[in-house]
Amino acid sequence: MRTQFIDGNPRPYSASAAIGGLIFMCGQVPSRDDGTVPSDISGQVVQAFDNLEAALQRAGSSLSHLLKLTVFLADLDEFDQYNAAYLTRLNGHPLPPRTTVQVARFRGAKRIEIDAIATTA
Numbered sequence: 377m378r379t380q381f382i383d384g385n386p387r388p389y390s391a392s393a394a395i396g397g398l399i400f401m402c403g404q405v406p407s408r409d410d411g412t413v414p415s416d417i418s419g420q421v422v423q424a425f426d427n428l429e430a431a432l433q434r435a436g437s438s439l440s441h442l443l444k445l446t447v448f449l450a451d452l453d454e455f456d457q458y459n460a461a462y463l464t465r466l467n468g469h470p471l472p473p474r475t476t477v478q479v480a481r482f483r484g485a486k487r488i489e490i491d492a493i494a495t496t497a
Contacts, residue, residue, distance in 0.1 A: 392435045397496050399435045403448070403489040404428040405482075413485045417454040420488050421461035428490055437494045442472040450487040452478040458488065 392401045404427040406413050406420035414420050429439050449458060455476070463471075472492075482489065 391431060394435060394496065399432070399437050399494045399496060401428065401431055401492040401494065403491040404431060405486050405489050417457045417487050418461040420486070421458050422465055424488050424490050425465040428492060432494055437497050439466065439469045441495045441497055442492055443495060444493040445472050445474040446491050447474060447476040448479045448489045449476060450479065450482055454487070
């Protein structure tokens with residue numbers, strides 16, 4: 377079985393890889409197109425999901441086809457705000473299984489990163 381890399385990303389990694397109807401997404405951070413990052417965790421959750429949704433669309437999928445999420449937070453004390461924004465952003469989509477963990481550090485003002493596994497649409 378051959379892995380197809382879906383790229384268009386200038387960094388030294390693939391934005392996603394697809395094999396057998398599955399799409400493995402790289403971590404999506406809350407950076408806007410202009411490089412800025414929302415200041416609060418709720419805004420960062422929404423932006424990270426906006427970026428994930430756009431990446432999934434480029435790969436031929438959507439938020440409705442998510443199979444698994446791994447979410448990295450800078451501070452688990454922000455879990456309630458993160459969870460509220462998460463539920464709002466995924467409203468109308470099936471909620472995938474997820475793992476949420478705290479990490480030691482992100483670059484810059486980022487407080488969240490989301491990686492995902494999805495099926496093709």
